[in-house]
Amino acid sequence: MEEEMGVLKMRFFPSAVLILLLSCCHVLESAQPKKQNTYIVHMAKSQMPPSFTQPRLWYDSSLKSVSDSAEILYTYNTVLHGYSTRLTKKEAEALEQKQGILAVLPELRYELHTTRTPEFLGLDSNQGLVPESDSGTDVIIGVLDTGIWPESPSYDDTGLGPVPASWKGECEAGTNFTPAKNCNRKLIGARFFSKGYESSLGPIDERKESKSPRDDDGHGTHTSTTTSGAYVANASLFGYALGTARGMAARARVAAYKVCWLGGCFSSDILAGMEQAIEDGVNVLSLSLGGGITDFYRDSISIGAFGATEGGIFVSCSAGNSGPDGNTVSNLAPWITTVGAGTIDRDFPASVRLGNGKNYSGVSLYSGKQLPESGLPFIYAGNATNFTNGNLCMIGSLIPEKVAGKIVLCDRGVNSRVQKGSVVKDAGGAGMVLANTAANGEELVADAHLLPATGVGQKNGDLIKDYIFSDPKPTATIIFQGTKVGIQPSPVVAAFSSRGPNSINPEIVKPDLIAPGVNILAGWSGAVGPTGLSVDTRRVGFNIISGTSMSCPHVSGLAGLLKAAHPDWSPAVIRSALMTTAYTVDKAGQGLLDVATGKPATPFDIGSGHVNPQKALDPGLVYDISTDEYLSVLCALKYTPAQINIVSKKNFTCDATKNYSVSDLNYPSFAVPFTSGGSGMSTAKYVRTLTNVGAPGTYKVSVSSVSDSSVKIVVDPMELSFSEQNEKKMYTVSFLSSSMASGTSMYARLEWSDGKHIVGSPIAITWT
CATH class of the missing domain: 3.50.30.30 (Glucose Oxidase; domain 1)
Incomplete structure (x- = not known):
């Protein structure tokens, strides 16, 4: 809200009147409304006084202690403990000093990151991922985006049985959206969240966009139909890419959470949408949006994703469209699966x-x-x-x-x-x-x-x-x-796809992997033309667009397929299966290229490689991670107890006697940062634990050599034998190197194989 300034015309007055007038003006000036902003208030639930029977009453009391007029926009009980509200800077500072307040953080604004792919990914041959299986119909994929266009044929529920009994969500009525008419056994959930947006930018102009789950932009319909759109024959855009369109998990259910509007996506709404999705019972969360690179305890998506991960929900996010520059990848939290973009073998x-x-x-x-x-x-x-x-x-x-x-x-x-x-x-x-x-x-x-x-x-x-x-x-x-298919080489890394290294956690490679994100055909909104321009009066049922916004829902849908095939797999195991089976060479056997440079792609471009769903179904070995292990990462980052509790909502305390290291996280990739300028050899030691999810067998390790002989990589032991499923084995990787010039990067790859499975991990070594 902007301050309004009045204008007083000065005239000649007796001094007493002038003093009175000036005094009056001072009163009028002080009565002007102060500038307010939206804040997310994080509360330490363990400190709630026993006199309060409900958290909401405690939240109300804390807010009233600094403002008589402020109102709560949302309360949060799952992704965080606390609420969002509008306050002046002075009120926010005063509130942060109150007992039980962990932090009062300003709201952030996030932006959206924007058919042949089933065939390109090998999903057309029904070889193992059983896209027709009834088990897939129990998976629910939640998409936080611009909403849904329910008339799209991609939401046809033909052949689907009753809504899963685990589902607790609903469809909400609103402008141009009637639940009884617009939802079905495919589109089982549709909600919208606008309080944060409207408190910052004013009421939604319903002449321009629907205050409801309806998608007037197209982005949300495109991403959700990519995750789990039904089979639609003869789909195309003006005859381009003609064929049968389908989402990755074609028989999964869709739950849409509209958190993005014409003016952007606001963190208070995003958190409310994530909280609701968790409570509703989704199995996968897909977010093709992101903001600036910031600490995890300040990033609403990171906070919400941690709460989802605690609940066993897989979270996939787009890497961003700020490539080909380095250090641009967003959504860096290690509990998020971060997806970059590659091309497919189709062109126009x-x-x-x-x-x-x-x-x-x-x-x-x-x-x-x-x-x-x-x-x-x-x-x-x-x-x-x-x-x-x-x-x-x-x-x-x-x-x-x-x-x-x-x-x-x-x-x-x-x-x-x-x-x-x-x-x-x-x-x-x-x-x-x-x-x-x-x-x-x-x-x-x-x-x-x-x-x-x-x-x-x-x-x-x-x-x-x-x-x-x-x-x-x-x-x-x-x-x-x-339309032309069979384009080679493919895939190649899209120039726009954001790149690493990881600006927050240099010891973790981001992005995690890449998936199709260029010229992707999927469903579209009937409210806007394919270009999105106001002058474009054309209307289409399908559109072809590009961005990491398109690659993210590919991985979200594939995660849904893996969840259907392996209901007991944790989010970390699903991510591990997708990462360790990803490929790094094309059909011609050549290393994947970066289209921006024409040179071989590195782990900072592609993470573990390009997703390979057929292999991911049976990865052999996986790297699992508990939520407490993620909290140890926050200890390694020297977060304060309050900052850790913002992320975790539990009274987790770092052990003062323990030496925490991000490198100890059981991640499926290796990022090894060294400091340049030292003398002698530097050593970094990483410990990993593999879990057998396949048949008994013996795996042997191999490590591709780096480009410089001054770097040595030693794995101990070099052989792991598993006699039963879910058996765990540990190994260590030691990296020994002399000092290199600052800015130097080298890459290698570690693979465990039993002759049938290859469990691959990228290695990125840097000197700063």
């Missing part, structure tokens, strides 16, 4: 044919009137503008007289790709070529443009510019070639 070619006869490949999802094959005049946007950076084709930047009837070459960056095409169209342009800059390299992301347009990589873009600048009368046309 649309080539640029120049007046000199040369052709340059690009991609597009444009569907409409074609450009003349003979070509049209071709102009660079930078030569058709009076704006600084007019080459980026931002709103109002193009001079209509210079672009009318021409194809315009725009550079990628700042504003959205599809908006650039809209700018060209509004200025009278006939088509657009969108050229990548160095930031995106050769990454190609297809878009459903509003005019004939194609996107090309940096190299082709530079060659096309050379032609425009050298030919006195350049011309071009765009040839749209539909």
Whole structure:
């Protein structure tokens, strides 16, 4: 809420009146409302006075001690103990000093990270993951996002039995959403959370978005149908990617929690949605959103995910779309499965044919009137503008007289790709070529443009510019070639996918793995066009979009399949199965590439590798982790007791006599940070415990060599024998190295194998 300032016109008054007037003005000024913000108040439940019979009464009392007017937005009893409210900074500081208050933390704003994939992942052949099995129908996947478009055929409940008896949730009525009509045995839960959003930005404008679970954006429908959409024949976007669409866990149930609105996703709403999902009885939580990189006790997603993990719920989150720069990955908590994005073997070619006869490949999802094959005049946007950076084709930047009837070459960056095409169209342009800059390299992301347009990589873009600048009368046309499958190499790491190292826990590799996240076909909202632009009046049942927002629900759905096949597996075991069976080479046997550089991908790009669901069903050995082990990580990070209790909600106390180390966490990957500049050899020792979830057998270890002989990796023992299921065996890995220059990174891989299973772990060694 902004402060309003009144204006007083000064006149000549007797001094006594002037004093009275000034005194009056001081009173009026002091009566102005103080600026308020939303805060999450974390309470130590163990300190609740016995005079309070219910936590809510205690919460009310604590709030009234600093403010007579403040009201509680949400109370939390599962993901945390406490509540959210609006306070001035002074009130928040006063509240934090009260007995029983662990912390009063300002609310954070989070942003969304935005069919052939079942075949690409090997789910079309029904080999083991039993997508038709009735056991899969008992799995419930909760999706926190922009809501749901219930009319999508992906929520068809044909063939599904009664709602699982474990389900405690419901569908909530709201604007344009009627539970009896919009929910069924597939879409069994739909709720919305807007109190935090509205307290910060004001009432929801129901002319623009529905105050209900209904999805007016499309993102939530896309992610939820990716996790568990039903089979839909002849699905496509304007004929592109035509085929049978389905989610990863096609027979799982869907529960949608709308926590994101036009102005973003607010932490008080996210926490309320996560709490409700846990209480409702979901088995998997999928969150394709994230915020800044911050300590776990300040990050609402980390806090909520810990509460879910305690309850046996698998939590998958997107890594973020801030690549290819390093240190950009978000959702870093070790109890979260963090997913980066890769490509699949399908593309949508649309080539640029120049007046000199040369052709340059690009991609597009444009569907409409074609450009003349003979070509049209071709102009660079930078030569058709009076704006600084007019080459980026931002709103109002193009001079209509210079672009009318021409194809315009725009550079990628700042504003959205599809908006650039809209700018060209509004200025009278006939088509657009969108050229990548160095930031995106050769990454190609297809878009459903509003005019004939194609996107090309940096190299082709530079060659096309050379032609425009050298030919006195350049011309071009765009040839749209539909859908092409079998593209190789695939997968490759998407340039936008956020990268490690881990900024909070250098001893843990993030992201954990990658999954399909480029040009993904899934369900869409009927309230918005495929581009999301207000000028796009087209309506589609399916859309093709890209982002780690798309890769996250792939892993969420696969986790649902694993949970159906192995109901007793913990979240850590499911993640371990997905990570240790991930692959790091493509079909040609070559290491996975980073499309941004054209070089081999590292564990900071792909984590353990690309998800491989068929292998994950039978991983052989797994790394399990208890919640107390996660709390030991917080001890290693030197968190205070109050900060640990914010995350855990229990009276966990670090043992002052124990030397805690993040490297002791039983994680399926190895990150080894050394300090540069020292003399002599440095040693790091990691202890791991493997649990047998397969048949009895003997596993032998192998470690690929690093690129420098000055680093030595020793595993002890080098052989582990298991005689029964659930048997556990420990081993240690020692890393010995001389000092290297700061910023140096080296990579290796550790694998245990019994001849049938390969249990793989990436190793990333860094010097800082």
